[in-house]
Amino acid sequence: MYNIRTIHLSEVDSTNKYAKNLIPSTSLPVLIYADGQTAGRGRLGRTFVSNIGKGIYMSILFKPTFDLSLINKITAYTSTIVSRVIDETASVNTQIKWVNDIYLNNKKVCGILTESVIKNNECYVIVGIGINVLKQEFSDELKNIVTTLEDETNIKYDNKTIIDMIVKKFFDNIGQIVNKEYIKDYKNKSCVIGKNVEVKLFDKIINGIAVDIDEDGELVVSAEDTIYKLYSGEITKLSICDE
Ligand code: BTN
Numbered sequence: 003m004y005n006i007r008t009i010h011l012s013e014v015d016s017t018n019k020y021a022k023n024l025i026p027s028t029s030l031p032v033l034i035y036a037d038g039q040t041a042g043r044g045r046l047g048r049t050f051v052s053n054i055g056k057g058i059y060m061s062i063l064f065k066p067t068f069d070l071s072l073i074n075k076i077t078a079y080t081s082t083i084v085s086r087v088i089d090e091t092a093s094v095n096t097q098i099k100w101v102n103d104i105y106l107n108n109k110k111v112c113g114i115l116t117e118s119v120i121k122n123n124e125c126y127v128i129v130g131i132g133i134n135v136l137k138q139e140f141s142d143e144l145k146n147i148v149t150t151l152e153d154e155t156n157i158k159y160d161n162k163t164i165i166d167m168i169v170k171k172f173f174d175n176i177g178q179i180v181n182k183e184y185i186k187d188y189k190n191k192s193c194v195i196g197k198n199v200e201v202k203l204f205d206k207i208i209n210g211i212a213v214d215i216d217e218d219g220e221l222v223v224s225a226e227d228t229i230y231k232l233y234s235g236e237i238t239k240l241s242i243c244d245e
Contacts, residue, residue, distance in 0.1 A: 056136045
């Protein structure tokens, strides 16, 4: 098993928030995982449903040793790692909706929230991963757009086995952020290339076609007479995430 300091909580507001409160810490990296979250957070201030005993709610806190200009690649890198682990575990073929959502059979099964903190001139990164593992009740608003591993495969999975696989793969392959090797996988698993997209970029809305993920892992969107290369943002509309 990969040797990393591990904190297991039965319930917490948010493992990302808990990780933030450990900074500055001398003993890194650290894995925090919880059986449930009372205030699980997603990107753009959204909530991540974190029903107790039903999913994986984990955060990895570490200090990057690579160039800090690469920090904005961590979410995409993590998406490929988690997507591969889910595929191997459940014998499925997940896809990545740029930049941080993992889809299984056209429904979201996992979300990733990366946060960075600068303290005393040191940079810390928190990678938060939420996976819907077991069947559970979702609100009417969510039930047609999210799913669980159990719903899709009729198998119950052991959270800790999946968590250990993610942590090991994450650190074993982290050099790929520098040598860009993860991008091939990231592109192959993307469900947005060739689709019409509406992308929210800060306060701007871009409508166009996602034509590529380039050699830097940026989403290339062709909109009227402009080509955008985006490393961050939110796809607010997409023709469905299918093959
Ligand atoms: C998203 O869907 O926008 C990202 C969801 C990220 C959820 C995970 S669960 C563990 C960690 N703690 C949080 O509060 N959020 C992340």
